[in-house]
Amino acid sequence: MAWAIFTKEFNWDRPKSTLCFNVQPSELPQEKPQDVVDAAVTAGFAEAVASPTKTAKKELAAKAAE
Numbered sequence: 772m773a774w775a776i777f778t779k780e781f782n783w784d785r786p787k788s789t790l791c792f793n794v795q796p797s798e799l800p801q802e803k804p805q806d807v808v809d810a811a812v813t814a815g816f817a818e819a820v821a822s823p824t825k826t827a828k829k830e831l832a833a834k835a836a837e
Contacts, residue, residue, distance in 0.1 A: 773808040774800045775817040783810050799831055 781794040785806065792807050800820050803811075811817035823831060 772802045773805045773819065774802050774822050775808045775811060775819050776800050777811060777817045779816045781807075781811045781814070781816040783807055797835075799834060 776798070777794050777796045779796055782791070783794075784791045792803070794801065794803060794807070794811065794817075800823065802822075808817060808819055812819050
């Protein structure tokens with residue numbers, strides 16, 4: 772899984788699969804499959820970021836739940 776900050780809503784169909792992804796924009800980093808993040812960054816809808824530490828992940832989860 773990879774992390775990115777999505778700046779615009781991103782819809783993507785995984786090639787040769789029934790899976791599709793809809794990612795809403797957020798100021799907080801989001802964890803998504805690597806191929807989704809790669810496609811979003813290439814299309815200009817997201818900026819890849821480093822994976823947060825375990826403590827930072829808990830803080831992000833708490834903020835997202837608000």
